[in-house]
Amino acid sequence: DAGVIQSPRHEVTEMGQEVTLRCKPISGHDYLFWYRQTMMRGLELLIYFNNNVPIDDSGMPEDRFSAKMPNASFSTLKIQPSEPRDSAVYFCASSPFSRDSANYGYTFGSGTRLTVV
């Protein structure tokens, strides 16, 4: 398996533009997580899905952020309109997380470094 695949690796955009980050989880993992990493706040959970259904989006900072998972192999995180304070590294992770497979933990993608100027 190629692991969790995120694209793009780097994104530079102007304030006000729409940004879409993409994630392909590991096949068979029924949990998908979006995290944001900043110097000030570390790794913050934005939203997670179970079997393509959003379960908890309480970490999504504001209405400018939205996430979808149209099928088991694809998820997007969209920011519209983007602002400079959204600049961060966004990680996607997947897990088969259940008590029987708790040893697997999360598998993280390589992240998307977003810079909004």
Added chain:
Amino acid sequence: ILNVEQSPQSLHVQEGDSTNFTCSFPSSNFYALHWYRWETAKSPEALFVMTLNGDEKKKGRISATLNTKEGYSYLYIKGSQPEDSATYLCAFTPAGGFKTIFGAGTRLFVKA
């Protein structure tokens, strides 16, 4: 508010030293405790996931223990090597969901 605290924030050791870090988490509503290793410019990699009080896990020179009653976990590295230099994250998953909360990490520097 769930809080995961890690100490120390950073640690400088010499090659061959053994070292340990602490992770504190809420002792109620426990489901799982994870440890991850995060090298600069890479993504976090899972080391251990522990679910039972008293669990001990080992992978090579790295081991971890878990005390869910008092809400702490220790990560030990025996005979540190320069390639162990990384940030070590712990993460707490509460029962009733999978809203895993990460600590800020312990940054380890191993000097040759």
